[in-house]
Amino acid sequence: MTYLVENWPEVINLAAEHLRITAFAMAIAVAIGVPLGILIARIRPLGPVVLAVASIFYLIPSLALFAVLVPVTGLGPQPAVIGLVLYSQLAIVRNTATGLLTVPPSLRETAEGMGMTGLQRLFLVELPLALPMIIAGIRVAAVMSIGAATIAAYVGAGGLGTLIFQGMRLLWPEMVLAGAIPASVMAVAVDFAFVLLERLAARHQRATLPLRRRAAAA
Amino acid sequence: MIRFENVHKYYGAVHAVRGLDITVRPGEFLVLIGPSGCGKTTALKMVNRLIAPTSGRVLIDGTDVSEMPLVTLRRNIGYVIQETGLFPHMTIAQNVALVPRLKKWPRAKRNERVDELLHLVGLDPAVYRDRYPRHLSGGQRQRVGVARALAADPPIILMDEPFGATDPITRKQLQRELARIKEQVQKTIVFVTHDISEAFLLGDSICLLKDGEVVQHATPEELLRSPANDFVHEFIGDEAVSRQFDYLQMGEICRTPLPTFPADAPDWQIATALRKAGTAVGATIDPGGRLTGIVQVIPHAEGGNRTAVQRRPREHVRVARRDELVREFFPGLCRTNRAGGPTGGAVDPGLVVVDEQSRPCGLVSYDDIVRLIAGLVTGTAIEETSGADPEDESTAAFFTRQRVKGAVAR
Numbered sequence: 001m002t003y004l005v006e007n008w009p010e011v012i013n014l015a016a017e018h019l020r021i022t023a024f025a026m027a028i029a030v031a032i033g034v035p036l037g038i039l040i041a042r043i044r045p046l047g048p049v050v051l052a053v054a055s056i057f058y059l060i061p062s063l064a065l066f067a068v069l070v071p072v073t074g075l076g077p078q079p080a081v082i083g084l085v086l087y088s089q090l091a092i093v094r095n096t097a098t099g100l101l102t103v104p105p106s107l108r109e110t111a112e113g114m115g116m117t118g119l120q121r122l123f124l125v126e127l128p129l130a131l132p133m134i135i136a137g138i139r140v141a142a143v144m145s146i147g148a149a150t151i152a153a154y155v156g157a158g159g160l161g162t163l164i165f166q167g168m169r170l171l172w173p174e175m176v177l178a179g180a181i182p183a184s185v186m187a188v189a190v191d192f193a194f195v196l197l198e199r200l201a202a203r204h205q206r207a208t209l210p211l212r213r214r215a216a217a218a
Numbered sequence: 219m220i221r222f223e224n225v226h227k228y229y230g231a232v233h234a235v236r237g238l239d240i241t242v243r244p245g246e247f248l249v250l251i252g253p254s255g256c257g258k259t260t261a262l263k264m265v266n267r268l269i270a271p272t273s274g275r276v277l278i279d280g281t282d283v284s285e286m287p288l289v290t291l292r293r294n295i296g297y298v299i300q301e302t303g304l305f306p307h308m309t310i311a312q313n314v315a316l317v318p319r320l321k322k323w324p325r326a327k328r329n330e331r332v333d334e335l336l337h338l339v340g341l342d343p344a345v346y347r348d349r350y351p352r353h354l355s356g357g358q359r360q361r362v363g364v365a366r367a368l369a370a371d372p373p374i375i376l377m378d379e380p381f382g383a384t385d386p387i388t389r390k391q392l393q394r395e396l397a398r399i400k401e402q403v404q405k406t407i408v409f410v411t412h413d414i415s416e417a418f419l420l421g422d423s424i425c426l427l428k429d430g431e432v433v434q435h436a437t438p439e440e441l442l443r444s445p446a447n448d449f450v451h452e453f454i455g456d457e458a459v460s461r462q463f464d465y466l467q468m469g470e471i472c473r474t475p476l477p478t479f480p481a482d483a484p485d486w487q488i489a490t491a492l493r494k495a496g497t498a499v500g501a502t503i504d505p506g507g508r509l510t511g512i513v514q515v516i517p518h519a520e521g522g523n524r525t526a527v528q529r530r531p532r533e534h535v536r537v538a539r540r541d542e543l544v545r546e547f548f549p550g551l552c553r554t555n556r557a558g559g560p561t562g563g564a565v566d567p568g569l570v571v572v573d574e575q576s577r578p579c580g581l582v583s584y585d586d587i588v589r590l591i592a593g594l595v596t597g598t599a600i601e602e603t604s605g606a607d608p609e610d611e612s613t614a615a616f617f618t619r620q621r622v623k624g625a626v627a628r
Contacts, residue, residue, distance in 0.1 A: 115292030204350040
């Protein structure tokens with residue numbers, strides 16, 4: 001642990017970089033994946049095509065994906081971000097579409113019968129109801145991306161992977177751990193944060209009243 | 219006013235609705251009823267254009283709905299469906315305020331309206347406003363559904379089996395409350411159900427459908443008096459008999475008083491006495507008090523305000539002993555003119571109930587039968603039930619409530 005203790009400012013810097021790359025990639029992935037999910041939920045025949053393409057990106061080993069991108073983008077964070085975005089699409093698109101398609105038809109009809117326009121129905125009814133599912137998809141994508149981003153250090157993206165690769169080259173386990181441990185902690189923390197978000201989005205599904213209200217009711 | 223003009227609907231080769239011609243007057247409560255697949259829900263959904271007719275027109279106040287802007291049309295029609303209609307991710311207040319929100323009412327006005335409506339449907343706003351539908355019972359959710367349909371004060375409300383998914387007790391309660399609310403709000407309501415009791419309780423008029431066609435469109439009383447055919451007769455009879463009055467006796471459903479007169483009383487005396495009693499039907503008795511026939515006040519043949527008294531001898535009167543079971547008389551009870559005999563302008567008044575000594579004790583009128591089928595005439599049976607189990611306070615309290623509500627609905 002001495003490496004970690006002696007070089008903590010550097011580790012913090014790398015962790016921040018790591019988080020930045022992942023967060024940036026996730027923002028783009030959501031901006032592309034959620035609309036794609038909405039699209040294939042509305043136009044059903046597109047579903048298999050879009051999901052097949054997303055599956056291919058997901059199935060390519062991440063290292064290979066980053067390497068393939070390097071000739072196009074050069075070394076650095078760009079191939080990492082693009083790779084992570086492609087890698088995340090399957091989870092986000094699939095969950096968004098599934099979430100929207102599991103909204104009960106009766107609710108969709110009620111929304112229509114009450115005089116909602118198509119967009120109002122999407123934003124007031126369908127997306128809020130699908131939200132827990134969509135967040136679950138983003139959560140899976142985010143946790144995977146934190147892992148995959150360590151590998152992206154190989155194409156010069158920086159982040160905690162740098163310590164791991166360097167440590168392996170120098171046969172210095174402490175350095176490897178100084179990268180691996182914060183990366184793992186980050187993955188667990190992000191996962192937990194998304195679990196909380198999911199619960200918040202699904203608060204209406206809770207069987208019992210919140211304590212505060214129960215007290216008020218009594 | 220809503221009008222269906224020769225409306226047809228085909229689903230592929232299936233002819234689901236066949237030439238509907240129905241008019242709903244402003245403020246009328248129309249019940250569409252019939253066996254499953256009769257086209258009643260399809261007809262309802264044509265009003266707010268969830269379904270488009272294949273041919274024919276649906277008009278609201280003279281305008282074809284297909285020519286109205288869709289969103290405006292729907293925001294001015296309240297819509298209630300079975301249990302699943304509340305949005306689970308919105309609080310009760312948000313659900314109720316939805317159409318006002320779509321219509322861009324200011325927030326303060328929306329909140330005020332939510333409280334007002336929750337009060338109307340019997341839910342305390344302070345307790346329920348911020349809860350989610352999941353935290354409410356099925357019956358409470360259905361109340362919220364009704365409140366939501368009323369929220370933007372639409373002139374028309376469509377209800378598609380709104381109480382179909384609730385248990386029988388809750389259902390009865392909700393029906394009675396809707397009957398009360400209906401009196402308070404004066405809306406044009408189209409209500410789909412397959413429950414004849416519900417139809418008789420709530421409907422100003424009932425439209426019975428079968429295989430996409432109107433079999434009969436009439437008031438509940440007319441349906442009983444003159445069913446268009448055997449299907450109407452059986453539909454009412456079977457449904458009503460299978461449901462309620464298994465152990466009910468004729469004496470218990472007889473609610474119309476029947477003044478008695480000596481058989482030799484003169485017409486003028488009878489007419490005066492009946493007018494005083496506020497009824498059109500009386501019984502004549504022999505010196506032993508036994509029924510000899512009935513007398514009815516009818517409009518005079520020469521018209522005007524004059525009246526005449528018409529007498530029917532006992533053999534042309536339908537008679538039941540008060541300890542006979544109601545179900546023995548059903549469905550024949552609503553078979554028109556079974557007793558035959560001279561009618562001479564007088565409508566069939568119903569059925570005379572006599573005691574063991576053949577003394578008249580009252581009349582079961584068609585109105586009584588309507589109320590019976592509507593589930594309003596169960597007073598005696600209920601008193602016996604609650605009396606038999608005095609320890610169970612909640613049961614007793616419930617039945618007291620029922621009686622009070624029944625009285626209100628009546």
